[in-house]
Amino acid sequence: MGKTLYDKVWEAHEVRKLRNGQSQLFIDLHLLHEVTSPQAFGMLKDLGLRVRYPHRTFATVDHIVPTHDRTEPFQDPLAQSMLEALRANTREHGITFFDLGSGNQGIVHVIGPQLGLTQPGMTIACGDSHTSTHGAFGAVAFGIGTSQVRDVLATQTLAAQKLKVRRINVEGRLAPGVYAKDVILHIIRHLGVKGGLGYAYEYGGSTVEAMDMESRMTLCNMSIEGGARIGYVNPDETTFRYLEGRPYVPKGSEWEEAKRRWLAWRSDPDASYDDVVTFRAEEIPPTVTWGITPGQAIPIDGRIPLLEELPEEERPVAEEALAYMGFKPGQPIKGVPIQVAFIGSCTNARLSDLREVARYLKGHKVKKGVRALVVPGSEWVARKAEEEGIAEVFREAGFEWRMPGCSMCLAMNPDRLEGDELCASSSNRNYKGRMGSPRGRTVLMSPLMVAAAAVAGEIADAREVFGVGAR
Amino acid sequence: MLEKFTVIRGKAVPLRGEDIDTDRIIPARFMKALTFEGLGQYLFYDERFDEKGNPKPHPLNDPRYQGATILLVESGFGSGSSREHAPQAIKRAGFKAIIGESFAEIFFGNATAIGLPCVSLSPEDLGVLFRTVEENPELEVEVDLVNKEVRFGDRTAPLFIREEAREALVEGLWDPIGELLEAGELLDQFDRKLPYPRRTE
Numbered sequence: 200m201g202k203t204l205y206d207k208v209w210e211a212h213e214v215r216k217l218r219n220g221q222s223q224l225f226i227d228l229h230l231l232h233e234v235t236s237p238q239a240f241g242m243l244k245d246l247g248l249r250v251r252y253p254h255r256t257f258a259t260v261d262h263i264v265p266t267h268d269r270t271e272p273f274q275d276p277l278a279q280s281m282l283e284a285l286r287a288n289t290r291e292h293g294i295t296f297f298d299l300g301s302g303n304q305g306i307v308h309v310i311g312p313q314l315g316l317t318q319p320g321m322t323i324a325c326g327d328s329h330t331s332t333h334g335a336f337g338a339v340a341f342g343i344g345t346s347q348v349r350d351v352l353a354t355q356t357l358a359a360q361k362l363k364v365r366r367i368n369v370e371g372r373l374a375p376g377v378y379a380k381d382v383i384l385h386i387i388r389h390l391g392v393k394g395g396l397g398y399a400y401e402y403g404g405s406t407v408e409a410m411d412m413e414s415r416m417t418l419c420n421m422s423i424e425g426g427a428r429i430g431y432v433n434p435d436e437t438t439f440r441y442l443e444g445r446p447y448v449p450k451g452s453e454w455e456e457a458k459r460r461w462l463a464w465r466s467d468p469d470a471s472y473d474d475v476v477t478f479r480a481e482e483i484p485p486t487v488t489w490g491i492t493p494g495q496a497i498p499i500d501g502r503i504p505l506l507e508e509l510p511e512e513e514r515p516v517a518e519e520a521l522a523y524m525g526f527k528p529g530q531p532i533k534g535v536p537i538q539v540a541f542i543g544s545c546t547n548a549r550l551s552d553l554r555e556v557a558r559y560l561k562g563h564k565v566k567k568g569v570r571a572l573v574v575p576g577s578e579w580v581a582r583k584a585e586e587e588g589i590a591e592v593f594r595e596a597g598f599e600w601r602m603p604g605c606s607m608c609l610a611m612n613p614d615r616l617e618g619d620e621l622c623a624s625s626s627n628r629n630y631k632g633r634m635g636s637p638r639g640r641t642v643l644m645s646p647l648m649v650a651a652a653a654v655a656g657e658i659a660d661a662r663e664v665f666g667v668g669a670r
Numbered sequence: 671m672l673e674k675f676t677v678i679r680g681k682a683v684p685l686r687g688e689d690i691d692t693d694r695i696i697p698a699r700f701m702k703a704l705t706f707e708g709l710g711q712y713l714f715y716d717e718r719f720d721e722k723g724n725p726k727p728h729p730l731n732d733p734r735y736q737g738a739t740i741l742l743v744e745s746g747f748g749s750g751s752s753r754e755h756a757p758q759a760i761k762r763a764g765f766k767a768i769i770g771e772s773f774a775e776i777f778f779g780n781a782t783a784i785g786l787p788c789v790s791l792s793p794e795d796l797g798v799l800f801r802t803v804e805e806n807p808e809l810e811v812e813v814d815l816v817n818k819e820v821r822f823g824d825r826t827a828p829l830f831i832r833e834e835a836r837e838a839l840v841e842g843l844w845d846p847i848g849e850l851l852e853a854g855e856l857l858d859q860f861d862r863k864l865p866y867p868r869r870t871e
Contacts, residue, residue, distance in 0.1 A: 214853055214860055219843055220834040223850055225860040228867055235753065237704040246847065251857065255866050263702065277702040284704050316867045328752035328776060344754035344780035345706075350850055355857060358846035360779075360834060392689055393746045396772060426749065428775045447867040492689050492749075516688045609698045609751075630693045630750060637697070637716035 201467025203364050204320075204433055205399050208339040208464060212322045214356055224359040227321040228338075229351045231258035231294070232307050233281040234611065235326030239348035240288040248353045250292040255355060257316060258289050259297040261306045262611045264604035266574050269299055278612065292352075305577020305603045308332040308545040312416065313579055315445025319434035319461035324351055329545045329627065331422040334431030335415035336438055337464055339399070341428045362429065363397055363473035368404035371480035375668035376661055378555075379414035380421075380547060380625070380645035382406070384486040384496045386478060387425040392494040395427025398473070401466065402432050406480040412441040413551040420546045421627050424493040433465040487658060488629045488643040489532050490520030495629075499648070499660045503530050523631055524640050525619070532642075532658050537623045539616060540571040540653035541634075542598075542646045544608035544626035548576030552625070552646045553584050557592040559647060559665035565597030566656030572614065573598045574606040598653070610635025623652035674842040675787050678767045678813040680739030682803045682822075683729050690743065691750035692777060696759045698751075709755055710762030730763075734807040742800060743770035747788075748777025757781035767813045769820060769829075771796050782835045785844050789813055791820060795827035815840050 202210075214223040236258070243250070250256060263278040273279045282299075289296035297303040303310055308329050311317040317333040323340035324330065326348045333340035343357065350357045369382060387394075400422050407415065415432045422430025432438075439458055442448045449457040484498035495517070497503065503521070505528045506514050521528060526535070542548070542556065553575065565571045573593050575581040581603055584590045590600050607614040608626035615635025616622055622634055622641050629641040642658060651661035661667055700712040718728045725731045741760060747770045748756060757780045760768065768781065768788045781788050791799065802823055803809055812821040813829065815836055820827045838844040 212860070212864070214856055217834075217846065217849055219837040219841070221838075221846075223853060225857070225864065227864055234701055238706055238754075241705060248851075252861055252866075254868075255861075257867075262698075275702070280704060281702065318867070326752060326754075328750065330752075342752035342776055344752055344757075344776060344783065346754060346780065346783045346845070350847055353847060354850040354853065355861065356850050356853065358783075358850065360832065392749060393772065396746075396775060423750075423776075426746070426774065446871050447869055449865075449868075450870045492691075512688075515686075519687070609693070611698050611702060628691075628693065628750060630691045632697055632716045633693050635699065637721060 200471055201469035203401060203466040203470045203472065204337055204431060204464050205339060205364050205401065208320055208322060209361055217358055221358045221360050223356045224322060225356050226324045226351050227255065228316055228323045229256045230307050230311055230323065230325035230330070231256060232262060232327060233260045233285045234262045235345050236288065236348055237281065237284040238345045239352060242346070242349040243352055250294065250352045252355045253293040256294045256352070257297070258285060258294055259304050259307055259310055260285060260299060262605045262609065264299065265612050266601035266604050266606050266614055269602055275613070302578050305579065306545045306548065306605055308420065309549060309576030309580065312336065312412070313577060315442055315448035318442065318448070319438060320464035324357065328423045329420050331428065331430045332416050332420040332545060334419040334422070334429060335412060337431055337434035337461065339429060339431065342423065362399045364401055365398045365474040365476065366401045366403060366472040368475065368477040369402070369406035369480055370404045370477060371406055373406060373480045373483065376647065377483055377485055378645040378647065379410060379417040381483055381486045383418050383421040384488065384493065384643065385483045387421065387494050388486065388496040390425055390476065392424060392492050393426045395422065395425040398427050399429035399431065400425065400427040402430060404477070407432055408435065411551060412437060413549045416549070417546055421493065424627055434461045485645065485648055485660060485662065487532055487648065489524065489526060490517065491523055491629055491631050492516065493627065493629060493643060495520055497532060499533060501532065503528055503532060505529050533660060535621065535658045537569060537652050537657060538620040539622040540565070540569055540649050541607050541622055541624040541626065542649050543572065543574030543606050545576065545605070546627045547625035547646045548574060548580065550580050550583050553580070553589050556646050556650045557589040559667065560596050560650050561592050563596055563654045565653045569653050569656055571598040571653040572601055572607065574601040575603045577603050607634050609633060623649045623658060625649050672842040672845055673785060675785065675839040676816050678740065678787065679810055680766060681735065681737055681808065682740040682742050682769070682811045683735040683738040684742045684800050684803050685729050686744060688744050689746035689749050692748055692753050692756035693750055695748065695756040696753065701753060701755050706755065706758040706762065709759040710764065713759040713763045739764060739766040740811050740813065741765045741768045742803060743768060745771035747773050749774040752776045754780045757784055757786050761786045769799065769813065782838065782844055783846070785839070787813065787815060787839050789820065790830040791827050798825065799827070
């Protein structure tokens, strides 16, 4: 019987069994950011320990970074102190830090792949649940808590429990105007936000094989919203084309050897899975959320469900969502006015996302009264977008072109919703209060759909607003 | 020596709601700090207080449940963000255990690693426990990790928890750092064996 990539990577990284039956798992790459690491360094100090393998640890600053004016000291002294703490901790322990202005600062899950730090067959950990993003490269990558950040700093290992693997096949061709974001929202809508509990998700099938790397990252990024801590795609030629020549990727004779090594991690053709689910690409519409969990999603031309249409166990959360969002059962989602449009976050702030939006946005204007922000995922993405004229397209359309960071996805910086503003957002979470206002409302969708909403001033179908597919 | 969790007794506070995410347990703006100190006061802040800071009706604000040390929740508790701030806030607000139907992976791991047991009951037993506690807030609930049961009133319900987590809690091995460090030289072997990211340009 063959093995999955997950099995192979796990076995290669299992240092030993622990007394309680868990595994001690070696972590190839540890990524740090300013929010979940200072307490870990504090614990390390209390225990009199050092960072064991600083060459395996990389840090950047993303959550608290102001995106409008990054002059230091920041207006928020707490944010400044978190940045200072990370600077001091990385300096003291000899950890590479991609600081503001380094040219490589950015959202931790954008810069890992961009620098080629993220490679197939690796175990990757970071104190952030969207670490699952790196699974797009055939890495076993997962979010950890701060005590585990301490464990990885001190030992480069953590105590872990092996998961089951669910293979998710997506087969066929996506329609124009349908993106990886729609695919993952569709998957979560059907499997549920608890569907992935206890599982790693392996994504495959012809649709996924045809996706570029950045689309695969979007897919894997939101595995966590489906309850799966890990999501991955088997490495292939697409993976290699993306990685070749990046700063941390092997070169010359080592490159061919690396490719051979990476291919060997792929799930065997006869690998056995604990579960297999198949979706058809043609059945996936542009999808938007209407509620307070990422699973509460519907097609753009759909209606908000009637309570009696829902399984009994989903009704209490649906009622709570309707009350919070101020929506009526049976109401079409299209046409709901928005106040804010946000393109950014670790799900959709990569160069390909911005390129795709700019392609259609050119010549359109953001509706008067809508506050529209675009926040590139990294300094590199911002620089490329400037060079390619993408930034100018956004500015001309009336978007605020911001500096890189997590921004209003979780609003730990000054970017946030006010009151009960409704935001069309390319981020990953529509939880109550997520975007900084306890009453703020989030509707998740693809970046192009956010742009359509910004232009229309209401939740809209990008295919209609921009004539997608007609060109 | 770490505390061994065998039997946890106390009043329970019933917190209804499915899929309660860690953003709700501790909103992101309270994470702007270098330590976990004082997080307990911000537990469920936006659900407990209005925008002026006045208390709203919420089980945690209900005088009948003051002093409760066991949190009763429904299913999918702790989904979303990996922030350890969430179980830290619960623990620092005085809770010793959480009883629910199911927990998100990262939340469960974070909670276990700081000595905050999360145990599951069947939906039926959990329903009975919720109703019993809502009718009688003074009721003492016992979480027995040794015999794997929850006792309340004259009822005994089997509890479910991953065996390795249960053992870790009962044996006082829930913080793995000591055992991880014991691997010593073995770690260097892995560091040599596994190619790590090396700058190539």
